[in-house]
Amino acid sequence: xxxxxxxxxxxxxxxxxxxxxxxxxxxxxxxxxxxxxxxxxxxxxxxxxxxxxxxxxxxxxxxxxxxxxxxxxxxxxxxxxxxxxxxxxxxxxxxxxxxxxxxxxxxxxxxxxxxxxxxxxxxxxxxxxxxxxxxxxxxxxxxxxxxxxxxxxxxxxxxxxxxxxxxxxxxxxxxxxxxxxxxxxxxxxxxxxxxxxxxxxxxxxxxxxxxxxxxxxxxxxxxxxxxxxxxxxxxxxxxxxxxxxxxxxxxxxxxxxxxxxxxxxxxxxxxxxxxxxxxx
Numbered sequence: 001x002x003x004x005x006x007x008x009x010x011x012x013x014x015x016x017x018x019x020x021x022x023x024x025x026x027x028x029x030x031x032x033x034x035x036x037x038x039x040x041x042x043x044x045x046x047x048x049x050x051x052x053x054x055x056x057x058x059x060x061x062x063x064x065x066x067x068x069x070x071x072x073x074x075x076x077x078x079x080x081x082x083x084x085x086x087x088x089x090x091x092x093x094x095x096x097x098x099x100x101x102x103x104x105x106x107x108x109x110x111x112x113x114x115x116x117x118x119x120x121x122x123x124x125x126x127x128x129x130x131x132x133x134x135x136x137x138x139x140x141x142x143x144x145x146x147x148x149x150x151x152x153x154x155x156x157x158x159x160x161x162x163x164x165x166x167x168x169x170x171x172x173x174x175x176x177x178x179x180x181x182x183x184x185x186x187x188x189x190x191x192x193x194x195x196x197x198x199x200x201x202x203x204x205x206x207x208x209x210x211x212x213x214x215x216x217x218x219x220x221x222x223x224x225x226x227x228x229x230x231x232x233x234x235x236x237x238x239x240x241x242x243x244x245x246x247x248x249x250x251x252x253x254x255x256x257x258x259x260x261x262x263x264x265x266x267x268x269x270x271x272x273x274x275x276x277x278x279x280x
Contacts, residue, residue, distance in 0.1 A: 017042040026158060026170060059098070063106050091117065118184065120177035123168035135162035143194035144171050146178050148187045154178040157197040
């Protein structure tokens with residue numbers, strides 16, 4: 001279906017409905033209004049123009065496919081015959097909206113195979129020993145690297161948001177599926193956050209050494225490239241100057257707090273994906 005109706009045709013189709021789309025740096029498409037309501041209103045208007053009956057407040061209970069009779073759809077308000085049926089129930093991300101995984105059971109009952117699903121586009125929960133809670137609400141550009149069993153499996157840049165439970169933001173949401181799949185497979189997973197996207201640690205250290213006298217550098221802390229609320233990155237609880245090596249399940253992290261030897265990145269002790277998941 002995606003080959004027959006690719007991104008370019010999707011853009012043209014929405015334009016025909018009066019919705020202009022824009023492509024962000026990540027490659028994702030959004031309406032120029034930055035409002036989801038723009039897309040919803042356009043789709044509803046198109047349905048009305050085609051004479052589509054939209055039934056709300058009606059939960060589908062089962063779909064049967066009697067031989068030679070198309071489909072019979074049983075729902076809370078009765079039963080509907082149909083020549084074709086499109087199941088578009090979403091995943092399991094928001095049960096209160098109907099996205100509770102029931103669609104998987106519907107298609108299995110019709111003989112379809114459902115591939116294994118994993119949470120995707122979700123925030124990540126960090127260990128309580130980390131300093132994320134003190135930075136909640138702070139957002140900044142970052143480079144996220146995911147290391148699986150000592151090998152880098154994914155690297156991407158974007159905005160990172162610190163929250164009271166861990167990390168979120170576009171770059172984390174995009175990388176979360178790789179973390180979840182690797183962790184689910186029992187691998188040793190390490191998540192590294194670079195505060196200077198595109199700048200390697202060796203380059204950063206060289207620049208820092210040239211930018212200040214050596215003696216002064218030994219007595220002062222590195223200037224943080226991130227605008228922290230207190231002016232400098234907080235330290236971990238009960239660990240003056242450094243965060244000790246700890247182990248969370250299959251993940252391990254050696255974290256160094258700011259010192260006279262500056263580093264543009266930290267390892268995050270990710271424990272789990274946030275509860276609100278969107279299986280893909």
